[in-house]
Every structure is written in structure tokens, then in C-alpha cells.
Amino acid sequence: MKNKYxxxxxxxxxxxxxxxxxxxxxxxxxxxxxKPNVNICPVCxxxxxxxxxxNKKAIENVIKVGLAIGGEIADFTEFDRKxxxxxxxxxxxxxxxxxxxxxxxxxxxxxDITRVHLEEDxxxxxxxxxxxxxxDFNRAGVPLLELVTxxxxxxxxxxxxxxxxxxxxxxxxxxxxxxxxxxxxxxxxMRVEANISVSxxxxxxxxxxxxxxxxxxxxxxxxxxxxxxxxxxLLESGKEKKEKVVQETRGWDESKQKTFxxxxxxxxxxxxxFPDPDLPKMKLHExxxxxxxxxxxxxxxxxxxxxxxKDFGIKDEDIESYVNDLELARWFEKVAQILQNxxxxxxxxxxxxxxxxxxxxxxxxxxxxxxxxxxxLINLFMESxxxxxxxxxxxxxxVVNDKSPLEIAKAGGLLQQSDAGALxxxxxxxxxxxxxxxxxxxxxxxxxxxxLVGQIMKETKGSANPTIIKKLxxxxxx
Numbered sequence: 001m002k003n004k005y006x007x008x009x010x011x012x013x014x015x016x017x018x019x020x021x022x023x024x025x026x027x028x029x030x031x032x033x034x035k036p037n038v039n040i041c042p043v044c045x046x047x048x049x050x051x052x053x054x055n056k057k058a059i060e061n062v063i064k065v066g067l068a069i070g071g072e073i074a075d076f077t078e079f080d081r082k083x084x085x086x087x088x089x090x091x092x093x094x095x096x097x098x099x100x101x102x103x104x105x106x107x108x109x110x111x112d113i114t115r116v117h118l119e120e121d122x123x124x125x126x127x128x129x130x131x132x133x134x135x136d137f138n139r140a141g142v143p144l145l146e147l148v149t150x151x152x153x154x155x156x157x158x159x160x161x162x163x164x165x166x167x168x169x170x171x172x173x174x175x176x177x178x179x180x181x182x183x184x185x186x187x188x189x190m191r192v193e194a195n196i197s198v199s200x201x202x203x204x205x206x207x208x209x210x211x212x213x214x215x216x217x218x219x220x221x222x223x224x225x226x227x228x229x230x231x232x233x234l235l236e237s238g239k240e241k242k243e244k245v246v247q248e249t250r251g252w253d254e255s256k257q258k259t260f261x262x263x264x265x266x267x268x269x270x271x272x273x274f275p276d277p278d279l280p281k282m283k284l285h286e287x288x289x290x291x292x293x294x295x296x297x298x299x300x301x302x303x304x305x306x307x308x309x310k311d312f313g314i315k316d317e318d319i320e321s322y323v324n325d326l327e328l329a330r331w332f333e334k335v336a337q338i339l340q341n342x343x344x345x346x347x348x349x350x351x352x353x354x355x356x357x358x359x360x361x362x363x364x365x366x367x368x369x370x371x372x373x374x375x376x377l378i379n380l381f382m383e384s385x386x387x388x389x390x391x392x393x394x395x396x397x398x399v400v401n402d403k404s405p406l407e408i409a410k411a412g413g414l415l416q417q418s419d420a421g422a423l424x425x426x427x428x429x430x431x432x433x434x435x436x437x438x439x440x441x442x443x444x445x446x447x448x449x450x451x452l453v454g455q456i457m458k459e460t461k462g463s464a465n466p467t468i469i470k471k472l473x474x475x476x477x478x
Contacts, residue, residue, distance in 0.1 A: 003235075005232055007197075009154065010194075012148050016188075017029075017145055022055065023143040024043055025041050025043035025044060027043075033138050036137075054282075059288075061143075062145055063102060064293065067293060068177075069116075071105045071113060071116060072103065073103060073290055075285045076282070078276070080097055081095060088140070089122050095120045097119060098273040111149040114150050118144070121142040122139070124138070172185075172190060173324065185217070192215075210249045246264075249261075249263050250262055304322070308322065308323075331368050335375055344382050351378065365400050369395075369398040370402050394408050394414070416464070424472055426460065429459075430459065449474070
């Protein structure tokens with residue numbers, strides 16, 4: 001690469017809001033409905049004379065998002081008509097917001113926020129019928145939040161792709177914490193679009209390309225990296241090939257792992273925005289108690305991270321496990337409340353984030369055990385009544401059959417043996433059965449001693465105290 005290129009990224013995120021009804025009618029808002037065209041009415045289908053009515057809950061949800069990201073909530077706001085013709089919008093326009101969004105400004109991670117506004121979602125085109133397509137209007141009119149960031153210039157391509165993905169993940173978490181959207185990307189409830197450009201001058205923007213409808217975080221990162229490389233190659237070889245970066249909308253092909261051209265990028269004037277005459281203007285500061293709403297916001301992801309670090313002193317990667325799983329976090333806090341001691345809490349967290357989450361991946365029936373049983377398990381281990389190996393085995397049992405770990409340990413003879421006399425007999429038995437390993441140890445191979453320790457642990461089903469075993473072996477092998 002001859003020149004130093006600076007990548008600039010701006011993000012647009014669409015998220016379907018969790019409301020009982022659609023944005024402008026009383027039809028059910030049900031993202032799980034599988035039968036086509038059942039949650040529809042004359043408003044959804046743009047029948048003549050059908051008038052829209054604003055969903056107040058959707059407005060409230062967007063205000064919550066604005067407060068959570070430190071944005072300014074508009075006093076005056078209105079809806080506009082965004083005019084374009086496509087089969088999935090039967091009116092010939094989409095009800096959206098242009099000059100007067102609900103939220104202006106705000107900040108999240110490295111990105112400054114331009115605006116957060118509300119619009120209606122489109123219908124869903126079905127292209128799986130060969131030579132013709134069908135349209136499912138169940139999604140048409142669902143309240144759709146759109147967040148737009150300011151363009152942010154990065155030092156390198158790797159940072160640009162990772163920071164953009166991190167932003168999208170954090171915003172999804174905020175939507176979850178606020179309870180305003182399921183934001184399930186696999187179902188299309190949250191879609192990310194990236195505006196991408198590169199320039200040799202960090203203070204100037206290059207030609208912008210928009211990559212649409214990225215439906216996974218992996219796709220966001222890979223699409224940005226691919227597009228930055230494609231643009232750079234065009235800029236590097238453009239003079240010889242007479243090619244250049246053009247402003248356009250591109251799609252992402254997941255199977256080919258590359259972007260492809262879709263259409264020339266429209267400008268805002270192409271949509272001929274104008275205020276929707278069927279909908280009233282809104283004075284939000286009069287309609288909502290913003291101070292009360294701000295006080296009632298739940299703890300947000302960044303606040304949870306800071307509290308867990310301060311109160312529990314656990315590892316950052318452990319904290320992320322709880323930040324990303326609200327049910328697991330609630331359960332862990334109950335565990336911490338019972339254990340109290342920070343060392344015990346740290347140990348508990350290690351077993352949760354490594355062993356329990358590992359079991360969840362391998363055992364379909366694995367579930368969170370009762371808090372009392374799990375804390376009993378941690379106390380048994382911390383009091384040296386069971387070994388680490390036994391603790392892992394009992395955990396694997398109680399996530400399927402939720403029973404008392406102490407009873408399991410007693411029934412299986414798993415309580416840690418510290419009786420030197422009894423252990424000495426077992427140690428001598430293992431020594432006698434392994435003359436080659438003993439000879440290796442006496443020749444200076446320390447690892448041979450650990451082999452003997454392992455065999456004793458196996459003989460005692462993990463119940464022997466490894467510290468006492470090791471001392472006994474050293475004494476017996478002198």
C-alpha cells in the first residue's frame with residue numbers, strides 16, 4: 001500500500017420495538033407469527049380512507065433509548081412521509097421522521113449519535129417461489145427505531161471494524177436492558193447498515209458507500225473489512241484501471257463473503273419528505289415526565305460492569321458473561337449475596353463462567369441449579385471438604401438433578417480424605433504397582449511424582465487431599 005488510508009465509519013441501526021400493537025393501527029405486533037398476512041388491517045394495507053393513529057408506547061420506548069445514551073429529547077416532533085415506490089410499502093411512502101426526530105445527540109462507545117427517530121417497518125418480500133414473489137404484510141407498520149451515528153475516523157481498518165461491531169453489540173444490550181426490543185438479529189428484529197469511506201487525509205471524508213442489512217455481528221465486522229480493502233484497491237490502482245469508488249448502496253453476500261452493488265445511492269431530496277397531514281404534531285415535554293423517566297431507567301450495561309468490578313472484583317471476561325446474560329446475572333447476584341466473602345465469590349464466578357457455561361454447551365438438559373445448592377458446593381470446596389475435581393463432577397450432576405452437593409459427596413464417598421494413615425496405605429499400593437514410574441522419579445523426573453498423585457486421585461475418586469498425598473509420596477520414596 002503506497003498511501004496511509006484513514007477509514008471512516010458511520011452506522012445506522014434499525015430495531016423493531018416491542019409493543020403489543022403496530023405503530024399506527026391496532027394490529028398485533030407479533031414477530032413470531034408464521035402464517036402470512038394474518039396481523040393486517042386496512043391501515044397496514046393502505047386502503048383508501050384508512051387513517052393512522054400514533055402508538056404512544058413506541059414513542060415512550062424511543063425516549064427511553066434517548067435518555068440511556070445521553071441524547072436530547074425533542075420538545076416538538078412530527079412524522080413525515082418518505083416517498084419511494086417498492087412492493088413492500090403499499091402507500092407509496094413510508095411514515096418516518098426527517099427534520100424533527102425524537103432524539104438528537106448522545107454518545108455510545110467511540111461514536112457520537114446524530115439522531116434516533118421512529119418510523120414504520122415495511123412488509124416482507126418472499127422471493128422463494130421461482131419466477132414470482134409474494135408479500136407478507138404482518139411486519140408492515142411495526143414500530144421501527146432508527147439510530148444514526150456521526151461518521152467516526154479511525155487509525156486503521158482493524159480498529160474500524162472491531163469498534164463498529166462493539167458499538168452494535170452494546171446498543172443491542174441497551175435495548176435489552178430497557179426492555180424496548182428483543183433485537184434478535186437472526187429474526188431481522190435488528191439490522192445494521194454501515195456507511196464506509198477511506199481517505200488519505202484524516203480530516204477529509206472519501207466517497208461514501210452504504211452496506212445494507214447486515215444481520216449478524218460477524219457480518220458487520222467482515223463486511224466493513226472487505227469494503228475497506230475493496231475501496232483501497234480501487235484507490236491504489238484506479239489511475240491505471242480508470243476505476244474509482246462510486247457512491248452507491250451495496251449488499252453483503254454471506255456465502256461469498258463479499259459485498260455487491262445494489263443501486264446508486266439516493267439523497268434525502270430524492271425521497272421528497274414532507275410532514276404527514278394525517279398525524280398530529282407532538283409536544284413531548286408536555287406529554288411525558290422526562291425527569292421521572294430518567295430516574296426510572298434500569299441499570300445499564302456500563303453501570304453493571306463498574307458495579308461488578310467494584311463489588312465483586314471478578315475478571316473482566318467473567319463480567320461480560322453476566323452483562324450479556326441477564327438471567328445468569330440475576331442468579332449470580334443471589335449467589336454472591338449468600339457467599340458474602342470476595343474470595344468465595346471469585347471462586348464461584350470461575351465455576352460459573354468456565355464449568356457451568358461449558359456444561360450448558362454440552363448438556364442439553366443443563367440448567368441453573370438452586371442458589372442454595374450451588375453455594376453449598378462452593379463452601380464445600382473452599383473449606384477443603386471436596387477437591388476441585390470433585391466439585392466439577394458434582395456441578396455436572398446438580399445442573400441436571402438439583403440435589404444437595406453434601407449428600408452427593410457423602411453418598412459417593414467423595415468427601416476429601418485427609419487421614420494420613422488411610423492415604424498412606426493407598427499411596428504404598430500405587431507405588432508398588434508402578435515400579436517404572438518410581439524409578440523415573442528417583443532419576444529426577446518430577447513429572448513422575450504427579451503421575452502417581454493422579455493415580456491416587458483416581459483410586460479415591462478425587463476425594464484424597466492432593467497436598468497430603470504429595471507429601472506422603474515424597475516421604476515414602478526417600
